[in-house]
Amino acid sequence: MSAGPANVKPLFSAEEIATRVATLASEIAASEPKRLLAIIVLKGGFMFAADLVRELALNNVRLEIEFISLSSYGTRQRTSGEVRVVRDIEVEVAGRDVLIIDDVLDSGLTLKFARDLMLTRGARRAAIAVMVNKPAGRRAQIEADYVGFTCPDYFVVGYGMDAAHAWRELPFVGVFESTPGGAG
Numbered sequence: 738m739s740a741g742p743a744n745v746k747p748l749f750s751a752e753e754i755a756t757r758v759a760t761l762a763s764e765i766a767a768s769e770p771k772r773l774l775a776i777i778v779l780k781g782g783f784m785f786a787a788d789l790v791r792e793l794a795l796n797n798v799r800l801e802i803e804f805i806s807l808s809s810y811g812t813r814q815r816t817s818g819e820v821r822v823v824r825d826i827e828v829e830v831a832g833r834d835v836l837i838i839d840d841v842l843d844s845g846l847t848l849k850f851a852r853d854l855m856l857t858r859g860a861r862r863a864a865i866a867v868m869v870n871k872p873a874g875r876r877a878q879i880e881a882d883y884v885g886f887t888c889p890d891y892f893v894v895g896y897g898m899d900a901a902h903a904w905r906e907l908p909f910v911g912v913f914e915s916t917p918g919g920a921g
């Protein structure tokens with residue numbers, strides 16, 4: 738793996754991620770989704786979703802893509818529990834199989850909100866795919882159906898995930914180590 742920024746310690750390489758995403762896509766394909774709607778949670782889910790939908794295409798899974806932007810009140814790295822829709826999807830989900838794609842499952846408050854919302858709207862199924870699962874942070878009763886990697890309660894960046902808006906563009910997942918006394 739190419740060396741990343743000094744304060745980002747590589748955790749999952751681009752190669753490991755690609756292998757994992759291909760496996761997840763074949764698992765999703767095996768579930769034979771009907772009228773699949775992939776709902777990408779912005780912003781963090783964009784990179785994982787871009788790779789996952791291409792792998793799904795290679796598995797002959799047809800789908801539509803929508804985006805949702807959710808926001809939770811709270812501090813920079815911890816969510817308060819209150820989630821709201823900032824930008825909604827633009828299609829009906831009633832009777833459809835939905836796949837919600839996001840970067841991290843941490844407290845679970847965001848994805849529990851998203852899944853409940855789609856089920857309330859009449860989705861036939863609402864599955865969740867995340868790149869990183871951090872079970873230690875869980876506050877809501879929810880698990881993802883498809884998980885890239887499980888890790889301890891690190892603050893991870895890269896592959897869509899940010900620390901104060903930085904590092905989303907990294908092709909790998911790393912642990913962000915803030916410099917003592919420094920910004921970010």
Ligand code: IMP
Pocket residue numbers: 781809816839840841842843844845846847848891892893894898899900
């Ligand atoms: P939740 O706590 O499961 O609701 O996660 C809310 C959001 O916090 C996730 O979708 C991520 O955008 C963000 N988040 C949680 N943990 C991390 C992390 O380690 N790195 C970057 N973003 C994170």
Ligand code: MG
Pocket residue numbers: 778779780781782839840841
């Ligand atoms: Mg997010």
